[in-house]
Amino acid sequence: MQENASRTEGRAQVGVTGLAVMGRNLARNLARNGIRVAVHNRTTAKAEALVEEFGDEGDLTLARSLEDFVAALERPRRIIVMVKAGEGTDAVIDELVPLLDEGDIVADAGNAHFADTIRRHEALAQKGIRFAGVGVSGGEVGALEGPSIMPGCDGDTYAEIGPFLEIISAHVDDEPCCTLVGPDGAGHFVKMVHNGIEYADMQLVAESYDLMRRVLGLDPADIGGVFRGWNDTELESYLVEIAAEVLSHTDAGTGRPFVDVVRDAAEQKGTGRWTVQTALDLGVPVTAIAEATTARALSGGTARREAVREALAGAADADLPSSLTVDDLRDALYAAKVVAYAQGFDMVAAGSEEHGWDVDRADVARIWRDGCIIRARLLGDLADEVEAHPDAASLLATPTFAAAVAERLPALRRVVTAAVAQGVPAPVFSSVLAYVDALRAERLPAALVQGLRDYFGAHTYERVDRDGTFHTPWAGDRVEVDAG
Incomplete structure (x- = not known):
């Protein structure tokens, strides 16, 4: 020295x-x-x-x-x-x-x-x-x-x-x-997406905790035990591991569960917001990341939350029957994690193409297997699937993860149903289900959106039965014209 x-x-x-x-x-x-x-x-x-x-x-x-x-x-x-x-x-x-x-x-x-x-x-x-x-x-x-x-x-x-x-x-x-x-900028772009996935992953863990507590009636220590058990399954990950530690911790000053003495307003340093903004610029839907980022912003608006809570104090609380189980939450959490990672990797692919970076997504998955906050067992499978199916339109279209999500989709639907029935906010679980259902749908209501856009702004539309771009003169004779 x-x-x-x-x-x-x-x-x-x-x-x-x-x-x-x-x-x-x-x-x-x-x-x-x-x-x-x-x-x-x-x-x-x-x-x-x-x-x-x-x-x-x-x-x-x-x-x-x-x-x-x-x-x-x-x-x-x-x-x-x-x-x-x-x-x-x-x-x-x-x-x-x-x-x-x-x-x-x-x-x-x-x-x-x-x-x-x-x-x-x-x-x-x-x-x-x-x-x-x-x-x-x-x-x-x-x-x-x-x-x-x-x-x-x-x-x-x-x-x-x-x-x-x-x-x-x-x-x-x-x-x-x-x-x-x-x-x-490829390295910092990939790090930004990592942090966006991290936002979604943390929010999913938090929503799982909230549903176990408010719907299933478990206390924080018991929920910590559930997370500890989940960490020996396909859910093995750093965030599940430390969730068990945080939920099992008791505040020395009050003797209360640590999680009960922490102010429920989550902070952010901007990388989640950057991810969402960039995804919008690229035209890539990252709904899980967007909802997680919004959830943090909402949690921090404590004055607004208090005002609305008081204004709606007379509203009936949701209290519909629910058949939710811990196993449902485990399966839904895994499916939702896969979707969040899939959205992130879609964004990596789009950013790489936009900037000519030639990012190898399998390599990205491999370097995230340890050391980082979102390290998880599923990243090994993810790397293998991306490498085996490099031209797949989505991680959700690869054999391993298509099967994993399909098998767990009923559990995800039960989780979202229970959250709605009991009035428990689960924005990321809900957005993940909506995203998967939208991808699976044979037809989406976007056809009406295009009709409305053409009506008020002559933005044109395409047809399913022939090539070209068309416009209907809605204020005139409504005889369709070729707008190509």
């Missing part, structure tokens, strides 16, 4: 600037894996504390200024930026660029919007500096012990920085949960 960067000029293999929890743990992860790391933070005390407390974990070089930080790195320099996304990232890059040489690499491992990553890649390329947008998932524990890593960059850039990222990533069967996703 050196405190003066000038003594070891050019020694460090990777530099990390930005030492909040994620950056701090990534630096430690690198050092633990035998990589020589230079560390820097705008507030020098954080860098000093890291080296002082964890310097015995590996080769950590303290840099008190950006100049010393850059000088401490071997060439080509490999710099990981871990600061708050947005203006903070731009500010750090602007300070770094004048200190770098052609061929040096800057990797943004924060939660950047993929469009910002594309912009930064193009801007730095003009200066001869290579840029990577690196999606990282796994939270603070994953950052330290092995996250899922989603890099987006050029092939030559990955050849320089990829081996270090693969070393520190989670591994499954000796395979790193890290691969080159695609160029420029």
Whole structure:
């Protein structure tokens, strides 16, 4: 361990600037894996504390200024930026660029919007500096012990920085949960979709809990036990595992279930909203993600909730018969998870085509098998199905998952019916059922929508019995005309 960067000029293999929890743990992860790391933070005390407390974990070089930080790195320099996304990232890059040489690499491992990553890649390329947008998932524990890593960059850039990222990533069967996703913004795009799926997955787990409590009458500890049992089935996943832990926890101060003392207003940092907005731009329906994002926004509107609750206090509560069982919830949760993942992977395919990224969805599924928040047993099957049926219109059209959803569809329908009958909000379960029913329907009411659009705006329509585009003069003689 050196405190003066000038003594070891050019020694460090990777530099990390930005030492909040994620950056701090990534630096430690690198050092633990035998990589020589230079560390820097705008507030020098954080860098000093890291080296002082964890310097015995590996080769950590303290840099008190950006100049010393850059000088401490071997060439080509490999710099990981871990600061708050947005203006903070731009500010750090602007300070770094004048200190770098052609061929040096800057990797943004924060939660950047993929469009910002594309912009930064193009801007730095003009200066001869290579840029990577690196999606990282796994939270603070994953950052330290092995996250899922989603890099987006050029092939030559990955050849320089990829081996270090693969070393520190989670591994499954000796395979790193890290691969080159695609160029420029591909990595951060895939990370954004990951977070969108995460929103849907968490909301489904929460809705399952709510239905078990409010319809089946189970207490939180019992529900925690149910989740613990489910984690030994096809539902095995990180979120099911930790749901069991949270629901089994008792608040020390009150003796009440922990979940009962937490304010029921969920927060968000924007990635779910980005996913929904981008999906709309791409024309890809991600209803499960959209409803989960909306559910968080609704939960946070506590004043509105209270006002409506008071205004509707006289309304009769729903209390219709329900035959819901725990097994129904287990089957419905699995089916709904599959649909949420399918929607996410549809979006990955659409984004890849839109931007010319050539993202391998099977590889994405594989690097999500461990390290990330949505890691789950089903991702192994998902990778196999995508690889075996690359041209399938949807994950739901592949043999394994078509059979899985078909078998569990009656349970999903019973869950949604019970939720409606008992007045328990289950927006993601409901949206998933509506999505599947819409895909299965031979005819949709969109035909009437097209008729209405043509009536008020002459937007035209197509027919089922012949090719072409047509318009009916609704205010005139209503004799259809060819609008092609």
